[in-house]
Amino acid sequence: MSLFLANLAEHREVFARLDALSTIVAEASGAATASLRAGNKVMFCGNGGSAADSQHLAAELTGRFIKDRPPLAGLALNTDSSALTCIGNDYSFADVFVRQVRGLGRTGDCLVGISTSGNSANVLRAFEAAREMGITTIGFLGRDGGQIKALSDYAIIVPSDVTARIQEAHILIGHTLCGLVEQQLGLVEA
């Protein structure tokens, strides 16, 4: 079997098991909508491919997703290279998100942390601070949810041990979250 067909088969197997996440995805989206409705923001963070997912999803909010509509307050914490290099260089890489959460986060915000292992230290520290600050935490996770699971108000765990397949599910879940937020805010038809 070609690698493409093998990956596709594995992808289908994982996606066939995502129905079970429908309720938690809807609940997490409701929390993000409540933050935006109250004038708060939704922050995203992640590493590597999940950094790309984080900035992709933040841009769905500030830019547009399904239809033309007012901009929404989305912010990716992994896109500011000056903040990442300053904090990483002067403190540690584990602090790159937590310092931004402490500086930019406000009670009532949401923080979406994307980690396939659920164990990235910088996401974990950001969630610890978010919890202290009254910021709702939404974990896009994989495997067994790792240490971030326990710090997630909404732990969305993709049932797979394969990083790439988990990432593929995360972007489906993230797009759904953006679509539900638009519906719940009455910006597009349900």
Ligand SMILES: O=C(CO)[C@@H](O)[C@H](O)[C@H](O)[C@H](O)COP(=O)(O)O
């Ligand atoms: O995109 C990929 C693999 O598909 C990689 O860049 C991957 O995101 C990186 O290894 C990350 O550092 C993994 O972190 P995490 O998902 O365990 O939090």
Ligand SMILES: [Zn+2]
């Ligand atoms: Zn990747």
